[in-house]
Amino acid sequence: MSDVEKAAAEAVQAAQQSEQYALLLAAVQAAQAQQQTPCHHPAPVPQSSNAGKWVAAGVGGSIFLLAVAVSAVAVAISAVALTVCLLVLRSVWQQIREDRQERRS
Numbered sequence: 051m052s053d054v055e056k057a058a059a060e061a062v063q064a065a066q067q068s069e070q071y072a073l074l075l076a077a078v079q080a081a082q083a084q085q086q087t088p089c090h091h092p093a094p095v096p097q098s099s100n101a102g103k104w105v106a107a108g109v110g111g112s113i114f115l116l117a118v119a120v121s122a123v124a125v126a127i128s129a130v131a132l133t134v135c136l137l138v139l140r141s142v143w144q145q146i147r148e149d150r151q152e153r154r155s
Contacts, residue, residue, distance in 0.1 A: 051059075
């Protein structure tokens with residue numbers, strides 16, 4: 051027998067053993083399923099806690115409102131800074147115009 055023929059014979063034998071093991075395993079599982087008696091106790095109903103949801107909603111809402119408040123303060127500071135900047139530039143522009151008029155005179 052050549053090596054290829056030996057390998058083919060061993061492969062066939064392994065396939066047959068695999069089928070036998072599969073049948074044996076199925077028989078064992080069927081026997082275990084028949085031996086098990088169904089449990090007649092009602093399963094406990096899981097209690098859902100609403101407290102965690104409310105705490106999460108409160109924390110999330112607080113963070114959101116804090117972010118809105120900080121944004122409002124930032125907008126207010128920006129508006130004041132822009133107003134001051136415009137007033138200073140207006141005053142500088144008026145001085146430049148007055149200096150130009152005095153030079154022409």
